[in-house]
Amino acid sequence: MESKGYAAISGNAKLEPYTFERRDLGAHDVALDIAYGGICHSDIHQVREEWGSSLFPMVPGHEIVGRVTSIGSSVSKFAIGDLIGIGVFIDSCRECENCLAGKQQYCLGGMTGTYNTYERNTKKIAFGGYANNFVIDEGYAVHVPENLALEGVAPLMCAGITLYSPLRHWKAGPGKKVAIMGLGGLGHMGVKFAAALGAHVTVLSHSPSKRADALDMGAHEFLVMDSEEMFKEHKRSFDLILNTVSADMPVEKYLGLVKVDGTLVMIGLPSAPLAISAGALIGSRRSLSGSMIGGIPELQEMLDFCGKHNIVSDVEVIDPSYINQAYDRTVASDVKYRFVIDASKF
Numbered sequence: 001m002e003s004k005g006y007a008a009i010s011g012n013a014k015l016e017p018y019t020f021e022r023r024d025l026g027a028h029d030v031a032l033d034i035a036y037g038g039i040c041h042s043d044i045h046q047v048r049e050e051w052g053s054s055l056f057p058m059v060p061g062h063e064i065v066g067r068v069t070s071i072g073s074s075v076s077k078f079a080i081g082d083l084i085g086i087g088v089f090i091d092s093c094r095e096c097e098n099c100l101a102g103k104q105q106y107c108l109g110g111m112t113g114t115y116n117t118y119e120r121n122t123k124k125i126a127f128g129g130y131a132n133n134f135v136i137d138e139g140y141a142v143h144v145p146e147n148l149a150l151e152g153v154a155p156l157m158c159a160g161i162t163l164y165s166p167l168r169h170w171k172a173g174p175g176k177k178v179a180i181m182g183l184g185g186l187g188h189m190g191v192k193f194a195a196a197l198g199a200h201v202t203v204l205s206h207s208p209s210k211r212a213d214a215l216d217m218g219a220h221e222f223l224v225m226d227s228e229e230m231f232k233e234h235k236r237s238f239d240l241i242l243n244t245v246s247a248d249m250p251v252e253k254y255l256g257l258v259k260v261d262g263t264l265v266m267i268g269l270p271s272a273p274l275a276i277s278a279g280a281l282i283g284s285r286r287s288l289s290g291s292m293i294g295g296i297p298e299l300q301e302m303l304d305f306c307g308k309h310n311i312v313s314d315v316e317v318i319d320p321s322y323i324n325q326a327y328d329r330t331v332a333s334d335v336k337y338r339f340v341i342d343a344s345k346f
């Protein structure tokens with residue numbers, strides 16, 4: 001199946017129009033026309049080889065929503081015309097304890113990423129969602145509620161599930177005080193989900209200009225953490241803190257904001273190792289943990305929750321020709337709050 005998209009031909013290159021072929025439709029595969037594809041900051045890291053060597057040519061994109069156009073002979077999960085979503089991975093070993101438990105993101109054999117990896121069966125480079133169509137095994141796609149605005153659905157497939165999963169795992173809900181560090185592409189989804197789950201939500205930020213947005217999204221409080229007094233005033237205040245910030249920061253100071261038996265979860269990826277004293281954990285039986293996306297069952301649960309509560313990402317829709325500018329603006333945090341590509345323009 002011929003595909004038209006945008007690709008980086010070599011490391012740190014500008015993305016440019018690119019025509020390629022998807023694999024033939026297998027018995028358990030579905031093909032779809034992509035409606036929208038989100039731009040995740042991790043796309044930029046991989047194109048620019050900031051996380052190590054990448055595979056080229058690279059068609060990035062793992063926030064995908066579209067409609068099924070054809071199905072394989074053994075497909076039972078989807079029908080032609082169904083609205084479906086694809087996220088960060090397209091396959092896994094299917095045999096390890098984590099895959100069998102629906103936690104494919106933690107596959108012991110390594111999940112197969114949507115791009116910048118080799119497909120497990122064909123051994124060819126996997127091309128992502130900056131394109132007009134896609135082919136995927138039915139087991140690794142999910143149903144999308146029809147009532148949601150499609151452009152806002154695409155980022156749910158990565159940014160959304162990345163925040164939904166830890167909120168569910170640490171049981172955010174009524175009676176819980178949850179803090180979200182950072183109000184960006186990830187953080188704004190955490191605010192919406194935590195509020196819809198019934199938690200008391202606080203945004204911790206260094207940008208006072210984001211206060212109004214945070215409160216509009218459901219936050220109950222907005223704290224500008226710009227002084228030692230703020231850290232002292234809110235000591236031991238939160239049951240759960242989700243750190244969506246990738247910049248290096250004094251995490252131990254934020255641990256001081258966690259209650260007894262509370263948890264600070266790392267979601268962003270700082271470049272430097274964390275320096276944490278044992279006392280910061282022992283003193284209040286706190287936990288420092290981490291979380292990464294979600295498995296297929298949880299991804300479907302999140303989309304059903306979004307359908308019920310009408311939750312989507314705040315986005316700026318762009319033509320494919322604007323991708324390179326969008327990359328620069330994403331790095332500069334100049335977007336509210338996620339860029340999404342209109343795939344009909346490929």
